[in-house]
Amino acid sequence: MRVYIYEYAVATGDEEFLAEGRAMLESLLRAFVKSGYETLTVAHPSVGVRWADEVLRDETQALECADLTLVIAPESDGLLESKVREYSRETEVIGPTPKAIRVAADKRKTEDALRDARSFQLPAREADVMVSKPADGAGSEGVRIGRGEFSRELIPGSHHSLLCASDGETVDVLGINDQFVAFAGRELAYLGGRTPSDHRELTRIARDIAEEVVERIPGLVGLFGVDLVMKGEEPYLIEVNPRPTTPTVAAALEHPEAVVRSLLEGPTGKVLRYRREYVYVKCGAEALVPEKFEIVEDFHGLRVYRG
Missing domain, CATH: 3.40.50.11770 (Rossmann fold)
Known part of the structure; x- marks a missing residue:
C-alpha cells in the first residue's frame, strides 16, 4: 500500500x-x-x-x-x-471531512459547536483583558493582546494541547503536551512544546475532552489537535486544529506503529504513555531545553530533544 x-x-x-x-x-x-x-x-x-x-x-x-x-x-x-x-x-x-474542517477552522463556528460543554469551559466574550486572533487563523498566527476580529478573554494559566486520532466515535489521545508560548509586546509567539505534560488534572481528563470535541464536531476523524489553557485545574478550550499538529513529532518518535494503527485500523480509546520525555523548539528557543536532554532530530528550523 x-x-x-x-x-x-x-x-x-x-x-x-x-x-x-x-x-x-x-x-x-x-x-x-x-x-x-x-x-x-x-x-x-x-x-x-x-x-x-x-x-x-x-x-x-x-x-x-x-x-x-x-x-x-x-x-x-x-x-x-x-x-x-x-x-x-x-x-x-x-482525515477530517470538509464540513468538520469548516467548523474547526472558524473560531465562531467552533464556539457554537462546543458551547455548554461538560468537560471544559470556553473563554468569556467580555473581560478586562482580551486576546484577539483571526477568525480562521492557524496556530499562533495573528494572536495578540487587545480587541480584534475575534476577541475573547485572556485566560491566565498554563498552555497545553492534545494530539488525538479519531474514527468519529472512538478517540485515542496520542499526546498530552505542554506548549511554550511567549508574548513579544502584544504579539503571541509559539516557541515549541514538551511531551508528555506532567499536569496531573489534564492527564486525568484528556480523553473526556477529546471525546466530547469529537461528539460535538461530526466528521472530526483522523489526526487533530486541541489547544487548551489550564487555569489551575479548570480546562479552557482555546481552539480545535483539524489536522496534525507539532506534537506529532514526539508521538511518531516514541510510538510510530501506534500512530499508524490509530489512523489505519482505528482508535481503541487508549491514552498513549511515554517512557521518555521530548522537547521540541524553534530555532532561537534552545534555552527552553532542560539540561542533559540530547538532540534526536533537527528539522532545519525545529529541533527535537529527548530526556
Whole structure:
C-alpha cells in the first residue's frame, strides 16, 4: 500500500510554515515506513525531504500513485478544506471531512459547536483583558493582546494541547503536551512544546475532552489537535486544529506503529504513555531545553530533544 502525505509548506516552499510543516511530514513519513508502508510526497525544488520512498514535484502524479492520502495544511483562507475536497475526488483521504474542517477552522463556528460543554469551559466574550486572533487563523498566527476580529478573554494559566486520532466515535489521545508560548509586546509567539505534560488534572481528563470535541464536531476523524489553557485545574478550550499538529513529532518518535494503527485500523480509546520525555523548539528557543536532554532530530528550523 502506498501512502501519500501532502504537506502544504513543503509542497509550496512557504517559509512561514516550513519548519513545523517539514517536521510533521518527515515524522509521519518515518512512522509509515517503520510500519511497513511505501510512502511518497511532493516537494518544492527548494525543499529537501527525508524518509519518503519517492519525492515528486507533481501532485497529480502523486495522486495517481497513492492508495491513501493524508493532508497537512493551514486551515486559514480555506486552504485545508479546499485541498481535502480536491483530493477526495481522486483518492481516499485520511482525515477530517470538509464540513468538520469548516467548523474547526472558524473560531465562531467552533464556539457554537462546543458551547455548554461538560468537560471544559470556553473563554468569556467580555473581560478586562482580551486576546484577539483571526477568525480562521492557524496556530499562533495573528494572536495578540487587545480587541480584534475575534476577541475573547485572556485566560491566565498554563498552555497545553492534545494530539488525538479519531474514527468519529472512538478517540485515542496520542499526546498530552505542554506548549511554550511567549508574548513579544502584544504579539503571541509559539516557541515549541514538551511531551508528555506532567499536569496531573489534564492527564486525568484528556480523553473526556477529546471525546466530547469529537461528539460535538461530526466528521472530526483522523489526526487533530486541541489547544487548551489550564487555569489551575479548570480546562479552557482555546481552539480545535483539524489536522496534525507539532506534537506529532514526539508521538511518531516514541510510538510510530501506534500512530499508524490509530489512523489505519482505528482508535481503541487508549491514552498513549511515554517512557521518555521530548522537547521540541524553534530555532532561537534552545534555552527552553532542560539540561542533559540530547538532540534526536533537527528539522532545519525545529529541533527535537529527548530526556
